[in-house]
Amino acid sequence: MTPRPRPIAQSSTWEEAPLSPWGRFGDDEWLLDIRTAGRRADQNRFNWAVPPPESSKISAGDHGRLIRATKHFLWSMHYDPPSGRKRSSPASIHQKAMVLRSIVEWMAKEGLARFAEIDPDAIERLSIWLRCRPSRAGKGNIATATITNYLLAIKDLYRQRGKLDDAPQVNPLPLETTYEAAGHTRATKGAIPFIPEPQAIAILAEALRWIEDHGDTIVMAETIRRDARAQGLLRGKRQASDYVRAALRLASLVGPSGEALGGAYAVRHAATHLVEACYIVIAGFVGMRVSEILSMKAGAIEYRPIGESGVNQAYVVARLFKTVDDPDGRVERWVAPAPVVRAVDLLERLSAPLRETSGREELFLVKNTQFGEIVPVTHMHMSLRINNFARHVHVPDHDGKPWPFSTHQFRKTFARFVARRDRTQLLGLAEHFKHASVAMTARGYVGSDFDLHSLIDHEARAETAAALDRLLAAKRLGGKMGERIVAGNARFRGRAGEQVRRDYVAFILEETDLRIHACDYGWCVFQQETSRCGGELQPDEAGRAPAVCLTCANMVIEAKHAGYWRDRRRGNAALLPDANPMTAAVLNETIGQCERVLAQIGDDDGQD
Structure with missing residues (x-):
């Protein structure tokens, strides 16, 4: 002690x-x-x-x-x-x-x-x-x-x-x-950026692919390599590598890029990147700080019943250090979706030999190359490794350059992702979190992490500001609210209206509680009194749907949503030839809705 x-x-x-x-x-x-x-x-x-x-x-x-x-x-x-x-x-x-x-x-x-x-x-x-x-x-x-x-x-x-x-x-x-x-002002202070959407989707998708499709294979290859090396060392150091190659070739395992895991270097390389993929999935799907993730120890997943439902919820158990007086931190729990449970399981299996040798319990361990000592991974080391993983899986460049990832960006990106209330992605999160409603996912799963609550609110305000700025400058918008905005936003358009627009957006954010909520087919400028979905503080996900929103006075659709409406039109048109008369009538009504929206936003090309 x-x-x-x-x-x-x-x-x-x-x-x-x-x-x-x-x-x-x-x-x-x-x-x-x-x-x-x-x-x-x-x-x-x-x-x-x-x-x-x-x-x-x-x-x-x-x-x-x-x-x-x-x-x-x-x-x-x-x-x-x-x-x-x-x-x-x-x-x-x-x-x-x-x-x-x-x-x-x-x-x-x-x-x-x-x-x-x-x-x-x-x-x-x-x-x-x-x-x-x-x-x-x-x-x-x-x-x-x-x-x-x-x-x-x-x-x-x-x-x-x-x-x-x-x-x-x-x-x-x-x-x-x-x-x-x-001289520390809003203009000069800067901020840790969120990861741009193409880069965030690319690195999270690759990390998920590594742990879900190739995690077991890499762990198996690493186990074979380690056991074969131990057997080879009993016969002499020079023969250890021969034993490893022979055992791995016999197993004929293939890595995430289709490469043969036939040698010690390839296997250790893959195992290292798998640890990085696990970190990215935990950070991206839970929003924990780097110090909290690196504090995780063996047995970090805990299951607790959800009320009297008979359903158990998985939690990540780690330590919270920020704002805590105890130097050892305070034990906290974060709701863990299925991919995170999977990532922690892989980390426990990969770190088992290092934990056994060192007597340590942390899941993120590395052997110090200078002294051969097994030590916990540091913040700086993990940032370097995330960028190594991004290069290895060919995350696309941002503005012609590789995006410089850092550990805290995933927390910021997670907050922005939640703040945007993307309906399809939140439904996916709700399934992972085993929540009964998307509203519970959007509001409840950050637990006692009030700093993350604040960060989410900040990102929601930023998303509202960006959307308002675009909508006030737009010449063509769809939806009932979109038609009203276009009818009265002439003074906000063009270069002459830039400052007026900025001042108005600042006034809206400071003096009202207006929030604009995203979904994959448009924006909801939420007002309870005109809400058709029945939402009280924000759109009700259970009652929200394209057909409902098109009749709602809160709905705005801009050109960026054209892809959704084109796909919706195309999908319904593909079903028409085999549809009975009643179904065909419903399909034609939906196709007509899509065409009206596309005409409103000026996207009348690509007629199917």
Whole structure:
């Protein structure tokens, strides 16, 4: 059991106060107690024993005193934070230490020997220096969000001045917030992007194909390779590879691309990509954070009854770290659709030898190539591996370049996918989740993950804004609401109406609760009083259908939906020759609906 740090009351000075079970705040090397899954080992250490920079204008003694003052400040943020603020966690302390060490380096070059010398003029110089710094990726300068973190550290030093021996004595930002000083606005802050639809569909479809159609084959090949190698090693190391090749050729197994799994390299390569496919399916179908997925251990699938229905629901059991005080995280459960249950089963079978050898329980393990040690997979490593998988399965380029996947993008894409309320895809999700209604899928399956709820709402607003912008600028729309919009949107069209349109969309989002709900054949500008499907807060999926929506005052159809209506017309026309008179009448009515919609939106080509 990990020992608890001593309470501050037992420490004679702040330097003796416990930082972790292994060190104090006064130590030159900090060993932090951070147990978030997926962190690298070096992210739990911090070294303060650094010399002044070569161009330093202060003495080594002054530099050492700045380092000591920085440790004192971080101690105060952990044990006695500003009013209304949570005390800094070990991970937050590490992040703040990184920022403050850079600030100390800048102060040494500027000739500032104490934090008390920082004033608004110094902040202006610091801001200029920060804006000129390159990003870690080497692509442009650092982000405005990073500059905000630097300025916030200085502001917090000022807020804590009464508890510290050295801190700014005048407000370093008297007339503006840290965000304003950093230039961190909606336009500059950026955001983790969702995966574009073609790339998201491609990588998720390939990952599903790997686990559903080829998972058992790859696991079998890996088992044969491992057993044959063990037998070969008993006869000598040189013969191990011969045993492996012979056993695999005898099995005659074929991989996802039709390649023969006839050698150790091909099998290990396929097994590595299968682990990546499992991660992608879990992230894409559940929306968990990377730290939560990487915390999964053997036995991660749990079944619980749904009320008194007699039906059991599968859940993924993992640990939630964000906003949780316990460094080990809090055990949580996420509803697991069938593909995710399948992915976890494959991960347990693939990781079994590594778990047995290492004594660890995690499902995402890898053998360190430098030391041969079996260690958990890190966030960074998983991002690299996702991109390797995308290249291997030939995910199409985006704007002529490979899309740069990251772990958190799947969570963002999942939220956007739910927010869009695509009817056909939600029906598929409802089946996977074993929900009685699509509304339950759309609202209920994110459990206690309030951050994901917020993200879904944000994406719903973004989808509404994008749809409103297009509809207000359109010259031709279908559906009853579409006809009304076209009749009154002249002032919003063209370049002259761009700003008017943007202002109106912003007003709608800020001042009303209007949401536009998607389906595969159009948009619902939902209003309860005119809803034909019977929805109260949003369209009722049970009552929603093309024939119903075409008679509803909320319906809008644009050119992007033409494919659905063409396919619907074509499918009904194909049934006409063999239909009896009553059926033919229904088919002709449906075909007529499709043709009227296509004429409304200006898609009168491709007549069948």
